[in-house]
Amino acid sequence: MTNTSLSRRSLLLGGAAAGAGVAASGLLVPGSARAVPRPRPGRVAYPFLLGVASGDPYPDGVVLWTRLAVDPLALDGLGGLTAAKYDVEFQVAEDERFTRVVRFGTKHARRDAGYAIHVELTGLPSAHEYFYRFRIDEHISPVGRTRTAPAAGSTVTALTMAFASCSNYSDGYFTAYRHLADEDADIVLHLGDYIYEGAGAGFRPHSGGREIFTLADYRARYAQYKSDPDLQAAHAAAPWVAVPDDHEVENNYADEIPDVDPPGPAFVQRRAAAYQAYYENMPFRRSSTPDGSDMQLFRRLGWGDLATFHMLDTRQFRSDQACGDGNRAGCTAAFDPDRSITGEKQERWLLDGLHRTTTTWDLLGQQVFFSLRDQTAGAVESFSMDSWDGYVASRERIMRGFGAAGAANPVVLTGDVHANYASDIKADWEDPSSRTLGVELVTTSITSGGNGSDLSAGNRTALAENPHIRFANAQRGYVRTRIEHGQLRADYRVVQAVRTQGSPITTRASFVVEAGNPGLQPVPAR
Numbered sequence: 326m327t328n329t330s331l332s333r334r335s336l337l338l339g340g341a342a343a344g345a346g347v348a349a350s351g352l353l354v355p356g357s358a359r360a361v362p363r364p365r366p367g368r369v370a371y372p373f374l375l376g377v378a379s380g381d382p383y384p385d386g387v388v389l390w391t392r393l394a395v396d397p398l399a400l401d402g403l404g405g406l407t408a409a410k411y412d413v414e415f416q417v418a419e420d421e422r423f424t425r426v427v428r429f430g431t432k433h434a435r436r437d438a439g440y441a442i443h444v445e446l447t448g449l450p451s452a453h454e455y456f457y458r459f460r461i462d463e464h465i466s467p468v469g470r471t472r473t474a475p476a477a478g479s480t481v482t483a484l485t486m487a488f489a490s491c492s493n494y495s496d497g498y499f500t501a502y503r504h505l506a507d508e509d510a511d512i513v514l515h516l517g518d519y520i521y522e523g524a525g526a527g528f529r530p531h532s533g534g535r536e537i538f539t540l541a542d543y544r545a546r547y548a549q550y551k552s553d554p555d556l557q558a559a560h561a562a563a564p565w566v567a568v569p570d571d572h573e574v575e576n577n578y579a580d581e582i583p584d585v586d587p588p589g590p591a592f593v594q595r596r597a598a599a600y601q602a603y604y605e606n607m608p609f610r611r612s613s614t615p616d617g618s619d620m621q622l623f624r625r626l627g628w629g630d631l632a633t634f635h636m637l638d639t640r641q642f643r644s645d646q647a648c649g650d651g652n653r654a655g656c657t658a659a660f661d662p663d664r665s666i667t668g669e670k671q672e673r674w675l676l677d678g679l680h681r682t683t684t685t686w687d688l689l690g691q692q693v694f695f696s697l698r699d700q701t702a703g704a705v706e707s708f709s710m711d712s713w714d715g716y717v718a719s720r721e722r723i724m725r726g727f728g729a730a731g732a733a734n735p736v737v738l739t740g741d742v743h744a745n746y747a748s749d750i751k752a753d754w755e756d757p758s759s760r761t762l763g764v765e766l767v768t769t770s771i772t773s774g775g776n777g778s779d780l781s782a783g784n785r786t787a788l789a790e791n792p793h794i795r796f797a798n799a800q801r802g803y804v805r806t807r808i809e810h811g812q813l814r815a816d817y818r819v820v821q822a823v824r825t826q827g828s829p830i831t832t833r834a835s836f837v838v839e840a841g842n843p844g845l846q847p848v849p850a851r
């Protein structure tokens with residue numbers, strides 16, 4: 326894979342400058358960064374205020390995304406635009422100056438799709454870096470950087486991957502996203518809670534000031550989040566692979582069962598609106614286009630002979646939380662073998678993929694805490710019914726795909742809990758000396774929960790009651806990984822504060838997992 330000295334910040338700012346600096350309308354010409362004048366009626370103001378993105382890289386292509394808006398905070402969710410459609414040109418090049426253009430064309434940004442554009446590229450060489458941009462009238466978008474995945478089975482020396490979750494706009498600045506943009510990652514995973522649906526009258530209030538329910542509401546909320554320059558920088562820096570959790574729809578929902586209100590058509594309609602807006606605002610392939618209140622989210626992506634990403638959906642098919650939501654002690658229903666957090670179809674799909682794996686590492690990108698986590702100090706035990714602890718048999722069935730029966734080096738990647746954790750996955754959670762089957766790496770939030778602290782009371786309890794949990798921290802940030810055939814290294818990157826813009830970032834802790842030797846090994850601080 327090629328490298329570039331161009332910083333991700335320069336990509337974003339340079340692209341925006343290009344959009345502001347072209348004086349005449351014109352077509353983006355292959356092999357040239359200039360615009361050929363072409364008069365056009367009904368011009369709009371600069372419409373790329375939500376940035377650009379790419380995602381779901383395959384060996385022969387990747388998805389490019391943008392969404393038009395001239396007034397992102399318009400509460401009708403249409404970004405201040407009125408026409409039925411706009412013609413938007415796209416251009417893909419091998420260099421950031423667009424002198425070696427390999428793809429170009431036109432897509433329609435339609436009103437009924439929230440003026441979003443998805444360009445699903447195919448036929449490109451594998452393991453290759455590209456730059457892309459969009460244009461409408463005289464306006465050129467920011468420039469994004471993306472790449473295709475290595476060919477299946479091809480030799481890959483190393484992969485830099487970062488993963489993040491839980492970015493509540495009202496809780497603070499997205500400074501961690503800005504730092505993530507500078508990590509020069511090959512790929513970024515987002516594990517849920519990309520937006521929050523609540524009123525959010527916090528540090529940076531949500532526009533509208535109320536909980537969202539309709540398609541217009543969700544579109545407007547996404548537009549506010551995607552107007553953030555730090556989030557835009559992270560999207561422009563690398564292709565993303567995303568899965569939602571609950572707040573993209575409603576807190577702690579389960580399948581078609583809402584958190585508070587009784588199940589019924591109103592919630593199904595809300596879920597359909599939420600999924601439609603989520604698709605419109607993320608770089609998904611056509612295969613994930615929502616069908617009413619359903620959306621295909623679990624999927625598998627490969628990275629040569631090095632890694633396989635199994636991206637899971639733990640909301641759309643789950644059984645309702647046992648014994649009600651929250652932390653519960655003595656909940657026997659949590660052990661019911663008929664209950665599932667993935668649904669039967671997805672469970673079979675995952676186990677089949679783990680059994681057939683041919684890569685060194687199998688990475689399960691998913692949403693909620695996988696490892697057992699007793700959350701009460703002392704003899705009484707209590708567990709979160711919203712996590713895999715509320716679906717014990719479901720977790721045990723997945724763990725049968727680890728080790729000798731399947732994936733030799735499974736790594737579960739998790740978000741949701743607004744804290745960093747690192748855990749060994751034990752064959753018997755109650756016996757610390759039992760075999761270690763894999764590891765779980767949990768990323769903290771980008772902002773959710775506010776500034777945070779190094780070690781919360783809940784973290785202390787988790788460490789004291791669960792010997793397989795090796796690390797806990799309640800600051801904000803993300804996890805950066807360096808994956809090679811011999812080892813995976815995880816660096817827990819944290820910012821000092823999210824309510825101080827531009828807060829610096831440091832590495833709070835690092836762990837190494839050796840291939841063929843499951844278990845976390847702390848890396849001594851320098």
